[in-house]
Structure formats: structure tokens, C-alpha cells
Amino acid sequence: MIKFRKHIFPIVGFLFLAALGLIPSGARAASFTASLDRDTISLGESATLSLTFEGGQSKNVPTPDVPGLQIVQTGTSQNVSIINGAMSSTVTVAFSVTPQQTGEFTIPALTTDVNGQTLTSQPLKLTVLKANAPSPAAVASGSQVAFMQLSLPQQKVYVGQTLTAQLQIYLRDDVQNYGNLQFTTTPADGFTLGKSADGQRYNTQIGSRVYHVIPISFALTVTKTGNLSLGPFTANMVVVLPSQNDGGDPFMAQFFNQGEQRQVTLATDQINVQSLPLPDENVPTNFNGAVGDYQMAVTAGPTNVTVGDPITVRVQISGSGALDALKLPDLSGWSDFKLFPPTQKTDLSDQLGLEGTKTFEEIVTPQNTDVHALPPVSFSYFNPDDGQYHTLTQPSEPLVVRSAGATPLPVIAVNNNSAPQNQTPQDILPIEENLETLAQASPPLVTNPVFLAVQSLPVLAFLAALVWRKRADNLANNPRLRRQRAVAQLIASGLDDLRKYAAANQPDEFFATLFRLLQEQLGERLDCPASSITENVVDEHPVLRGAPENVLAELRELFQLCNQARYAPVRGTSELNSVAGQFEKVIGELKDLET
Amino acid sequence: MKFLFTSLFVLAVAGKIFAADTATDFNLANKLYAEGKFSEAADYYEKILQTGAASPNLLFNYGNAEYKAGNLGKAIAAYRRAELLAPRDEDVRANLAFVRNQVQNDAPRASDWFRLAGWLGQLTLNEWALLAAAAFWLTFLLLATRQIRPALGARLKGVTIFTAMLAIFFGAALGLQAAEHFSTETAVVTAHKATALIGPFDDAQTAFDVHDGAELSVLDHHGDWLQVSDGPGKIGWLQKSQVEVLPGA
Numbered sequence: 001m002i003k004f005r006k007h008i009f010p011i012v013g014f015l016f017l018a019a020l021g022l023i024p025s026g027a028r029a030a031s032f033t034a035s036l037d038r039d040t041i042s043l044g045e046s047a048t049l050s051l052t053f054e055g056g057q058s059k060n061v062p063t064p065d066v067p068g069l070q071i072v073q074t075g076t077s078q079n080v081s082i083i084n085g086a087m088s089s090t091v092t093v094a095f096s097v098t099p100q101q102t103g104e105f106t107i108p109a110l111t112t113d114v115n116g117q118t119l120t121s122q123p124l125k126l127t128v129l130k131a132n133a134p135s136p137a138a139v140a141s142g143s144q145v146a147f148m149q150l151s152l153p154q155q156k157v158y159v160g161q162t163l164t165a166q167l168q169i170y171l172r173d174d175v176q177n178y179g180n181l182q183f184t185t186t187p188a189d190g191f192t193l194g195k196s197a198d199g200q201r202y203n204t205q206i207g208s209r210v211y212h213v214i215p216i217s218f219a220l221t222v223t224k225t226g227n228l229s230l231g232p233f234t235a236n237m238v239v240v241l242p243s244q245n246d247g248g249d250p251f252m253a254q255f256f257n258q259g260e261q262r263q264v265t266l267a268t269d270q271i272n273v274q275s276l277p278l279p280d281e282n283v284p285t286n287f288n289g290a291v292g293d294y295q296m297a298v299t300a301g302p303t304n305v306t307v308g309d310p311i312t313v314r315v316q317i318s319g320s321g322a323l324d325a326l327k328l329p330d331l332s333g334w335s336d337f338k339l340f341p342p343t344q345k346t347d348l349s350d351q352l353g354l355e356g357t358k359t360f361e362e363i364v365t366p367q368n369t370d371v372h373a374l375p376p377v378s379f380s381y382f383n384p385d386d387g388q389y390h391t392l393t394q395p396s397e398p399l400v401v402r403s404a405g406a407t408p409l410p411v412i413a414v415n416n417n418s419a420p421q422n423q424t425p426q427d428i429l430p431i432e433e434n435l436e437t438l439a440q441a442s443p444p445l446v447t448n449p450v451f452l453a454v455q456s457l458p459v460l461a462f463l464a465a466l467v468w469r470k471r472a473d474n475l476a477n478n479p480r481l482r483r484q485r486a487v488a489q490l491i492a493s494g495l496d497d498l499r500k501y502a503a504a505n506q507p508d509e510f511f512a513t514l515f516r517l518l519q520e521q522l523g524e525r526l527d528c529p530a531s532s533i534t535e536n537v538v539d540e541h542p543v544l545r546g547a548p549e550n551v552l553a554e555l556r557e558l559f560q561l562c563n564q565a566r567y568a569p570v571r572g573t574s575e576l577n578s579v580a581g582q583f584e585k586v587i588g589e590l591k592d593l594e595t
Numbered sequence: 596m597k598f599l600f601t602s603l604f605v606l607a608v609a610g611k612i613f614a615a616d617t618a619t620d621f622n623l624a625n626k627l628y629a630e631g632k633f634s635e636a637a638d639y640y641e642k643i644l645q646t647g648a649a650s651p652n653l654l655f656n657y658g659n660a661e662y663k664a665g666n667l668g669k670a671i672a673a674y675r676r677a678e679l680l681a682p683r684d685e686d687v688r689a690n691l692a693f694v695r696n697q698v699q700n701d702a703p704r705a706s707d708w709f710r711l712a713g714w715l716g717q718l719t720l721n722e723w724a725l726l727a728a729a730a731f732w733l734t735f736l737l738l739a740t741r742q743i744r745p746a747l748g749a750r751l752k753g754v755t756i757f758t759a760m761l762a763i764f765f766g767a768a769l770g771l772q773a774a775e776h777f778s779t780e781t782a783v784v785t786a787h788k789a790t791a792l793i794g795p796f797d798d799a800q801t802a803f804d805v806h807d808g809a810e811l812s813v814l815d816h817h818g819d820w821l822q823v824s825d826g827p828g829k830i831g832w833l834q835k836s837q838v839e840v841l842p843g844a
Contacts, residue, residue, distance in 0.1 A: 307631035308663035338665055365663070368631050403629055428663075428690040431628055431656040435621045438648035439680075445724040446773055455728055458735030465742035 030055035032112055032119035036097070036126060043102050043131040044184045044234030044265040048074075049095040049124070054088060056115035061093050064107050069126070070098040098184060099128040131185075131234045131267030139170075142209035146171050146178070146239055150231050150268035152220075158276050160291035161222045161384040162194075162322050162354050167233065169266065170211040173203075176259045177240040184235060190228030190275055194219030197351035219352040221322055225277045231270040238263050284380035284391045286330045291382045292321015296329075298377045298394035306402045309427050310340075310363050315377060318357040323348070328360045329379040336371045337364040366401045373399050480527065487524040491517055491587055495580065502576035510576050511565035514583060518558060525590055535559035543593070551589045558583060617643050621653065628656070633663035651681035655690070662694050667808030668785035670694050672839040675783070679842075682716050698808035715772045716843075723772050727765035734758040775843050780813035782823050782838035789838075791831025795820035802831030813840060 030053065037048040049071065051061060064071055072095060079090045099105065107124040134144050151166045171178055186193065199215035222228070240259040278291070297316045305311060317326055323346050331339060340363040348356035364374075373396040380391040445451045475482050494517040501510035516530075523530035526543050538544055538555045561579060565571070624639035640657035658673030674691035681687060718726070737755040741748045787807045792799035795817045805811065805825060811833075815822035820832045821840070 308633060340665070365665075403631070428659055428693050429686045431625055431659050432652040432686075433625065434652060435618060436650040436652045438617060438643075438650050438653070440647050441649060444720045444773070444776065446720065446769065451724070451728075455731060458732045458739070462735040462739040462742070465739035469742040469745070 030114040030117050030119065032058070032110075032114055032121055034107070034110055034121035034124055036107070036124050039125060040127040040129065041099065042129050042234075042265060042267070043099055043232075044236060044267055045099075045131075046236070047097045047126060049097050049107065051093045051095070051110065051121070053091045053093075053112075053114055056089075056117075057091050058112040058114050060112060062110040062112050063095070064110060066105055066107055068099060068101050068103065068128075069105055069107075070100060072096050072098075097126065099126070100185065102128045102130045104128075131232055131265065133232065133267050133269045140207035142172070142207050144170075144172065145175060145241065145262070146237065146264050146266060148233065148235065148266035148268050150233055150271060152230065152271050152273065155272070156274050156276065157222045157228075158278060158291060158382065158384040158387075159222050159225050160278065160289065160322065160325075160382070162292065162320070163220050163222075164217050164352060164354065165220050165230065166199075167216040167218065167268070169214040169216070169235075169237075170204075170206070171214070171239065173210040173212065174242060175212070175239045176242065179238055181235060181237040183233060186233050188220070188230050190222060190224045190226070190273075191230060192221040192223050194221060195351065195353045217352060219354050222273075222275050225275045228273045228275050229270050230273060231268045233268045235266045236263060237266065278382050279387070279389075282389055284378075284389055286378050286391070287380040287382070287389060288327045288330065290317075290321065290326055290380070291384060292319055292323075293383050293385060294319035294321065294379070294381050294392070296377075296379045296392040296394065300374050300397055303374070303397060304400040304402075305366065306427075307367065307369060308365050310365050311337075311374070311399075313362045313364055313374065313377075315360040315362070315379075316357055317360075317379060320355040321381070323353070323356050323358045326358045328362065329377055331362065331375075331377070333375045334364060336367055338367055339364055366399070369401050369403050371399060371401045373397060483524050487520050490520055494520075495584055498580040498583065499577065502573055502580055505571075505573045505576070507565055507571045507576060510571075510579075511562045514558065514579065515562040517583065517587075518555070518562070521587055521590060522555075525593055535563070547593055548589070551586060551593075554582060554586045558586065617646070617648065621656075624656065624660070628660055628663070631663075633660045636660040637664055637666075637669075649676070649680065651677045651684055651687065654680070655684075655687055658687075658690060658694070662690070666785065666787075667694055667698055668783050668839065671698070671808050671810065672783040672785065672841060675781075675841050678716070679719065682719055694808065695810075698806060715768055715775070718768075718772075720769075720772050720776050723765060723769040727762060727769045730758055730762035730765050734762045777842070779842075779844045781841050781844060782811045782813050782821055782833065783841060784809040784811065784833070784837060785839050786837040789833055791823060791825070791829075791833050793831060795822070795832045799832065803829050805833070811838070812844065 032054075033052045035050050035052070037050070041047050049064070061073075063073065074094050074096045076094070077092045079092070081088055081090075097107075105126045105128065107126065109123045110121045112119055133149070134147050138144055139147060147170050149168045149170070151168075153163060157163060169181070196216055196218035199217055201215070202213050203210055204213055205211075220230070238261050240261055243260045295318050297318075298313065299316075300311055300313045302309075302311065315329060317323075328342050328344070342360050342362040344358060344360050346356060346358045350356070376396045377394040378391055379393075380389060382389050475485070494513055497513050498510060498517075501507075501513065519530040519533040522533045522537060526533070526537065526541050535556060538552055538559065544552060544555075558579070620639050620643050624636045624643075627633075627636035627639065637657060637660035640653060640660055643653060644657065654673045654677035658670045658677065661667075661673060662670035671691065671694055674687055674694065677684065677687045678691060715723075734755060737751050737758060741751050741755065784805050784807055789805050791802045791805055793802045794800075803825060805823075809825065811823035811825050813821055814824055814830065817832070819835050821835055821838060822830065822832050823838075824830045
């Protein structure tokens, strides 16, 4: 319990004080100050700008913007102090200030809002001095932990020339490690900086100390004439030196001394260079700006072609110089050829991109059979090493150009004017001699209404056959219906016979036919054999009892007429026609009879 | 009746005169081509084509002349039109492939659809239509026969199923070919260098550059402008005068 009390009181006290710190301090006066850790630095070094807020915090911390200074926020810290029972809170925002150039800079007064109060800091001055390389005496004395030297192979150059600059970083032999090398300024007035490459590191003795040398090469291209300057280059790096507080035991120190880090600023001297324009004398007419030292190789093929066939002309320019800027040699003398846009490819052979081969491929096609040679190709360049122009010329190459239609290609003759198989064609196949039948352009069949309508015919034929099949099947499965149709046909033909017999005044045949037709029709209606139908059926069959009386009377009459005819056959044509009409009428009424 | 005969006579004579003129122009164009005067030859071939008549050989020769004259786009368009008429002509396909290889083309064309379209393109749209119609007719006539002569039903069953499957297959091929023919268009760039803009206005910003002979998918029409695509993410507007529009992908 006592132990618990011993711990609880400081905790409560701390919470109490922290709570006091959270109380809005609007009632207390807040302040805002800006300060630099140094007011003078060298180009390549960085200063620290601190913005301090006391008695409150700013919601919008201002970031100064000064041309020539790179200002980047690096962190925020807070400090709470209690003096004589009064607690105060301080918030500090730190910025790294890295100059881009030498000169006097003023960080202007900054204004911010702290707890509702508008506060303004005082302006600050920062002097940035030119970074100087250490003097030779200082280097020789061995006092420099690290230094940097810049060198150029020559101080007199030509515009357009490429050259390699050497930068060497020296680290004293007691530097245990190094890192975070950052170039802060690389001024190069009149030069374009190109690729860089690390060289082979080595050790060298300077004065009484040994230095480890880190060589770095980089490419430069001269872009203008006049007095140019390169450097001073400045850089920062972190080196690890043996700790001065190593505990006293040299033997143990070599195992446990982890060293101490130190940031060092490196600077080179400025190199002044005189850049000369290219000479105006003896300038080749086809010179197109190439500066360097080059060789040229030209190949072309095929050299036995027909008019219009493509010929590939390959121009390879090898050597050292600004290869990317090289242009295809002038081909203005190739008026008998059609020139297609050339392709170009650069193959570099060194890390700095200053040596290699640039290949141009130009497709040309001869336009007539009068061409007997490929014109010469000339390439001129200026060599800064000897200060003279040089012209490389590839002599003309014989060329055989045939008429396009004069001689068919052998491969076409062999393959019956078809495309060759399994080999890359060198040209298009020749034209056809026959025009073939010309046809007017017409819309596709699928948009032709007649074509589409015709496609319905097989469907209609199938539907018709289907209906016919259904009807035939129905008839085959319904003997009553089949008899009905047979009787209907019989009646139709029988009526014709009746009229024929009536016209011929043949009463015997007439009444025999009439009786048979009556039997067939009544037999079908009453669903009984025709031979069983007699006059008695008219009165006895239950189906006929529901028939209209006039129909039954007429049926009786027709049966009686048939019977009477056997005994008194003589009748006139008109009477027979009348009987036939009566029969037709009765037959029609019988068809409506419910069976 | 007299008028009818007179009209037929006039038409027949006019047809013979037209055919003679066409043959003369064709032979003259061939001669110019052989002499290496490719632009002049192309003009004569084009003169025949402007009458609305065409044949695979005429379009083939026109494509050759345009290619030799350095007009890759016009050559490709001519070969493609020849291919529509004679899709199995090896010479047309060989020259089309050759000229396509000369074109600076950023967008690959070997997608699955193009392989399928290439296979369907072995036959013309009309040939697919006739094949599908023949199989369709045969199928329904066999079905009708089976209704009329039920006794033949068992023997005709296999043939009927086979022709029905053929009809379905040819119909599907026809549908795909027709969809490709009618719903897609290709713009072949005939200008030696053209710039697709981000909008159909002369002062619109540049979307991408296209080269002579590039084959672009047509997405939309707007007045004298075409919205084209040169592969995923490359969409722009070209003037119709800079391209030749062809049916199909």
C-alpha cells in the first residue's frame, strides 16, 4: 500500500500539471520568434531556421519563400517547463535552409495566428559565401578530412565538342566510413552535363597523409562560344571519424569505437574554359554540324531490282562525339530515287555515351531504268582534336534497275503468280494483266428484301406439308369422317349422273342412282350400312326423329318415287330434273342433322 | 414496244462502249505501271473505279500502283476492298500483308477477334449467306419430305439433323460476319502524316499522331470528322479527308 502511494502521487501530480497545460492559454500572452542557427554559411552548407511559439500553438505554421534558398521543414519539438509554479509551453518548428547561390538573403518577417493573436517575427539575414576549395597548403598539411577536385582535359574547346570532366573526392585515411553524398550545386555555364560514371578507386599520398580517392567522370557538351566556366561544384557528405572519447584503451577501442559522424562540405575550384566557334574556312558543303571523330560505313541492297523496288541503304557512323545529335548525311543528289523517312539507332560503347555507332537506314526506290548506280554518300565532320574539317565519302555502287513489267520475278514464275511460301517477300507481287469481269458494287444479299423473302419459301412448304400430314392423319384415324368425305364425293358425282340421266330421259338409271345415293347418304348420317337403308328407316331410326318434318316428308316421297319407278318408269326430263333438285335440297338439310 | 427495243439497243451499245473504254484505260494503266509511272497508272485505275465498277484484279493493280507511288494507306485500302471481293486470293493477301509490314503501326492487331474475323473472312458475306440459305432450304425441304412421305422419315432423319446443324453453323458464321461488316468500320489513314485531335475541331489539342496506312477503328461520326481508336486508351478525331473508311474491323 505504501509502495502504491509512493507511485500514485507523482502520477497524479503529472496529470494535474498536464491538465494545466491543456488549459487554453488565451489569457496569457503568446510570442512568436524566428531564428537562424548561423547567419553566415558557405555555399553547399545548410542552416537551420527555428520558428518558436511560446504560450500557444499556431494552426498554420508559415513557411518562408525566399528565391535562392531551398527551405524545407525538418521537424517539430515541444518543451514544457515549470518555473516557480508557472508553467510555460514552447513549440519549435525547424526548417533546413540550403542556399542555391551565394549572396545576402533576407528571410522576411513571418506572420501567424497563435491562440487568436496575430504575431509577427523579425526578419533574418543570411549571408552565403562562396564555397572555396581548400588551399594546397591546407591539403598538404593533412588537416582536411575530405576535399574535392575538378579537372578538365583541356581549357580550349569548340562549340559542339564533347569532353569528359573528372571529379575526384579525397577522403583522409582515418575516415572509417562515408555516405549520403549529395551535390548541392553543379554550375556549368555553356555546358550540358551528360551521363556520369564511377571510376576505379585508389589510394594516394598527399603530404604526410594517405587519402582514399573516389573518381567520378561525367560527360560535357559545349553549347555556346565565349568564356565559359565550370564549377565550383559543391557537395555535402557524411563521414565517420574515430571518436575522440574512446575510453582510453587503444586495444579495446579498435573493437568498440563506433566513431562519430560529421557532415562535411566539399567544394571545387572554378574552371574557366574558352569555347571557340567552328572555323569558317574550308567548311564542306555537306557539313551538317557533326563535331567529333568519326568513321563511316555504307552498305546497300539489293542492287538488282525493278523500278519501284525498295533498296535499303544503311549508313553507319562510328566514333566519339555527340552521337545523339548526328544527322543522316545529305542525300539531296538522289533525285532519281524516292526516299522514305529514315530510321536511326544508336549503340553506345561507353558508360558516358560519348562513343559508339549510330546507324541510319534509308529505304530508297529507283524511279526509272536510267539509274545505273547508287550515288556516293558523303559525311563531313569537324574534329576538335586537330581543329579541321574532314569528309568521308563512300563511292557510288553499281545498280541494275529493270522495268517493272519487263521481266517477271523468277519466284513468281515458279509459283504460278502466287505468294512465295516460308520466306520473307522482298516486294509486292506484280500487277495482273486481265481486268476480269467488272461488277457494280451492290449491297450484300442479307440486306436484299427479295433474298430474305425467298428464305420463307421452304418454311411455308414445310408448314403446308405439316398441315397436310395432320389432316391425313386425322382422316386415317376417323372412319366416320372418312366415310363422310367419301359419301360427299359420291353425292357430288351422283348429282351429276342424275342430271345426265334426266337430260337423257333415262328414268331407270336415274332412280336406281337416286336410291343408291339416298342409301349412302342416310347410311353415313345414321352410321349404319347403306344396304340396310329402306323407307322404313325414315320413320323408325331415332336420329331421324329429331329431323324437321318437311325433311322426313321429302325423304319419304323420294323413297316412294324410287319404288314407283319400278312400276311406272316412264317420266319426263323435267320431272326427273325436279326430283334431282328435290334430292339435292334434302341432302343439304340432312348434312345439318345432328347425329 | 418499239421504244423498249430501242432502249435495250442503246443500253447494249453503251455497255459495249463502256467496256471498251474500261479495257483501254486498264491496259494503259498497266503500261504506265510497267514504265515506272506509278502515280499516272494509279490515276487511270482510279478513273475506272470511279465509275462504280470494280473487280479484284483492278483493285489489286490499283493497290500496287499506289504502293509504288508511296501511298501506303491508299494501297492498303485498295487491297482490303479487293479482299472483300476475293477473300481467298493469295496475291491480294500477300501484297496486303507486305504493305502492312511497311506501316509504322503502334497498335497490335492480333487479337482473338481478329483471328476469328480472319477465319470468317475466308468467305465473303454473300458466300456465307448463300451457304446458310442452301443449308436452310435443304433442312426444311427434308422436313417437308418427311411429312409428305413418312415412310422415308427414318432414313432421312440423320441427313436432316446434319443439314440442320450445318444451317445453324452457317447461320452463326453469317451472323458474326454480318455483325462485323455492318457494326464496325475501319479508317485507313491515307494522309502521309495526320494528327488525331481530342475533339472534332481544327483548334483542338493533339491526341496522338498517326501514320500513312494505319488502320484505326471508327467509333463515331460527326460531320466531316471521325472518332477513331488506335488501341486501348488512344482515341482521337480525324478529318474524313485524311482517311478511307471501309466496312469491317
